[in-house]
Amino acid sequence: MDMNAVIRSVIASGPEIIVIVGACVLLMVGLVAEKRYGRLLVGATLAVVIAAAAATFALAGAPRTAYGGMFVIDDFAIFFKLVLYLATGLTVLMSGRYLEEEAIARSEYYALLLFALSGMMIMVSGLDLLTIYVGLELQSLSLYVLTGFFRHDPRSNEAALKYIILGAVSSGIFLYGLSLAYGLTGTTQLTDMATALAHGRATDPALILATIFLVTGLIFKVGAVPFHMWVPDVYEGAPTTITAFLSVASKAAAFAIVLRIFLDALAPVTEIWTVLVAVIAVLTIALGSFVALVQTNIKRMLAYSSIAHAGFALLGLVAGGPDGVASVMLYLLIYTFMNLGIFGTVVMMRKGDVRGDMIADYTGFAKTHRGLALLMLIFLFSLAGIPPTAGFFAKFYVLVALINQGYVALAVIAVLLSAVAAFFYIRIVMLMYMREPTRSFDLALTPSLRLVLAIAGLGTVGIGILPSWFLDLAQGAILTVMR
Amino acid sequence: MIIQALAFYLFAAITVASGVMVISARNPVHSVLFLILAFFNAAGLFVLMGAEFLAMILIVVYVGAVAVLFLFVVMMLDINFTELRQGFLQYLPIGALVGIILLVELIAVVGAWVVAPEAGLATSLPIPPPDQVTNTQALGEVLYTKYIYLFQTAGLVLLVAMIGAIVLTLRQREGVRRQNIGEQVSREATVEVKNVPSGSGI
Numbered sequence: 156m157d158m159n160a161v162i163r164s165v166i167a168s169g170p171e172i173i174v175i176v177g178a179c180v181l182l183m184v185g186l187v188a189e190k191r192y193g194r195l196l197v198g199a200t201l202a203v204v205i206a207a208a209a210a211t212f213a214l215a216g217a218p219r220t221a222y223g224g225m226f227v228i229d230d231f232a233i234f235f236k237l238v239l240y241l242a243t244g245l246t247v248l249m250s251g252r253y254l255e256e257e258a259i260a261r262s263e264y265y266a267l268l269l270f271a272l273s274g275m276m277i278m279v280s281g282l283d284l285l286t287i288y289v290g291l292e293l294q295s296l297s298l299y300v301l302t303g304f305f306r307h308d309p310r311s312n313e314a315a316l317k318y319i320i321l322g323a324v325s326s327g328i329f330l331y332g333l334s335l336a337y338g339l340t341g342t343t344q345l346t347d348m349a350t351a352l353a354h355g356r357a358t359d360p361a362l363i364l365a366t367i368f369l370v371t372g373l374i375f376k377v378g379a380v381p382f383h384m385w386v387p388d389v390y391e392g393a394p395t396t397i398t399a400f401l402s403v404a405s406k407a408a409a410f411a412i413v414l415r416i417f418l419d420a421l422a423p424v425t426e427i428w429t430v431l432v433a434v435i436a437v438l439t440i441a442l443g444s445f446v447a448l449v450q451t452n453i454k455r456m457l458a459y460s461s462i463a464h465a466g467f468a469l470l471g472l473v474a475g476g477p478d479g480v481a482s483v484m485l486y487l488l489i490y491t492f493m494n495l496g497i498f499g500t501v502v503m504m505r506k507g508d509v510r511g512d513m514i515a516d517y518t519g520f521a522k523t524h525r526g527l528a529l530l531m532l533i534f535l536f537s538l539a540g541i542p543p544t545a546g547f548f549a550k551f552y553v554l555v556a557l558i559n560q561g562y563v564a565l566a567v568i569a570v571l572l573s574a575v576a577a578f579f580y581i582r583i584v585m586l587m588y589m590r591e592p593t594r595s596f597d598l599a600l601t602p603s604l605r606l607v608l609a610i611a612g613l614g615t616v617g618i619g620i621l622p623s624w625f626l627d628l629a630q631g632a633i634l635t636v637m638r
Numbered sequence: 639m640i641i642q643a644l645a646f647y648l649f650a651a652i653t654v655a656s657g658v659m660v661i662s663a664r665n666p667v668h669s670v671l672f673l674i675l676a677f678f679n680a681a682g683l684f685v686l687m688g689a690e691f692l693a694m695i696l697i698v699v700y701v702g703a704v705a706v707l708f709l710f711v712v713m714m715l716d717i718n719f720t721e722l723r724q725g726f727l728q729y730l731p732i733g734a735l736v737g738i739i740l741l742v743e744l745i746a747v748v749g750a751w752v753v754a755p756e757a758g759l760a761t762s763l764p765i766p767p768p769d770q771v772t773n774t775q776a777l778g779e780v781l782y783t784k785y786i787y788l789f790q791t792a793g794l795v796l797l798v799a800m801i802g803a804i805v806l807t808l809r810q811r812e813g814v815r816r817q818n819i820g821e822q823v824s825r826e827a828t829v830e831v832k833n834v835p836s837g838s839g840i
Contacts, residue, residue, distance in 0.1 A: 175794065223784055225787055285788055289788055293791060293798060297798050
């Protein structure tokens, strides 16, 4: 590599470098800033995220590769990076007071959050299976630690242990698929792999096995059936802010690599994985929707709800083509807003001795807090997919993409199952509005948490009002190979 | 040539035999010791292949650090290994079923594997001849240029693992009498200056 290529590569990965350097600085700032802890760290983390976002905007334009084709910065990566910045920024804003309530306010929390963000950014920009894998490990490892951040809570310990063991197994399976794919194509670079597979026979047993291993490893990361077992336990045991981060950022990054690998490297052998992914998607929506019905803990319920949503987004992958990809991307953007909103309302219930993570804790909430209850109603309706909220359009565009590709039966099943899912969201609305309160509500509402709820509410309503503008945005950012 | 072949079979046989002993030894400390033996012989195999750098790394990292760490863990943690083995028979049928299915699949794959005739050419091209460059240098040349991005990111993974281990285990305990040299030598806390009126004492 000559000097110019080095400089170009460093500039292209500028946002990652900013986030990583920021994380290292935060680690050291935390040592000296004991006294004025919370605000300073939240401010510094936000500044790093905003600086990275500015650097990302500055890199927008024609797609360019760096580091010998291992790294790419295209509209697809930029779209996902912006979703990740949004999710990280809102999570950080939610965290300050919550960490104090839980007595886990430590500077490493923010540093690890930034390391997780950098891992996700590396995944999203990865154009090589190796880069994607290393980024995946970086984000997973940070998230394992954050999941176990309540050191004295057995539930948190159990969650972290389950997450790390199952995560390691799935990484192993993914690597096995990677090595088989490398053996078949002689490369780990995604576009070269697609070229090598252009003449591949879909009946080649080695190719089928490699694809199945890759599907298995990736399906685990998005939390779809039959590799969903870790999701409820991890979501319940982790600190609520981390659960929120896991459910949106980690999922968005995982979907970004799923789209890139399946629709770029494995695009020539579509017939191997389409049926497989379709079956997984339907089972995922069904299990997520039905099991969520009987949950009493709201974090567990939202875990099953996120499983169901992952299944819905997988249907967009089955549809494929520019429409399918754009629908998945829009889905993830909308899901970020509405899910962070609903987790914000879970975070605010935690104060003093009240855990506030049971569904029954919301009984009669609307009688005393009209505005907040209305906001929760919007988030829940959006998660259920009721118009005119954004959640409706998220599902709508996936269904349109499916029907355009001729998968009418899949679309019908998905609609029926989302009717089941609507029940458990609306049950909370019923509890809030139709019952008398059994206790007085003492909320841990800080200005920054109000800001999070306002941004999430604005996003959920705004995309519901102007869905076509945001769809155009997603369509302008689809994978280069699909144009 | 014959000596090389003999050395290969010696190292390979001991590696496999000690591998079997690792999983069949009753005493976990013996398992770890057999593991170390397996590492040494694998390093010997690397030397035979001309990969002296990997052989040294295997001994320095795996024998010197990883295996010793295993020994510490086995000896310091009070794990009841007979209790751990209780579930073994119970889960054996289902585990064996999964294993056999996977084995059959792998045999099917390897049986159908066809190597493209030009593949051998492609892989032998980028390697410089061994008499011109040592393999330590050859590794370094690609590791810090072509794969610098992966190398740095892997370093970050290790950094996060280290931070994580410290975050999850470090705790400030009450009542620990740790030596604080700064406090010990400082005159502020221990030496008191009194204004003594003359002729009266303290």
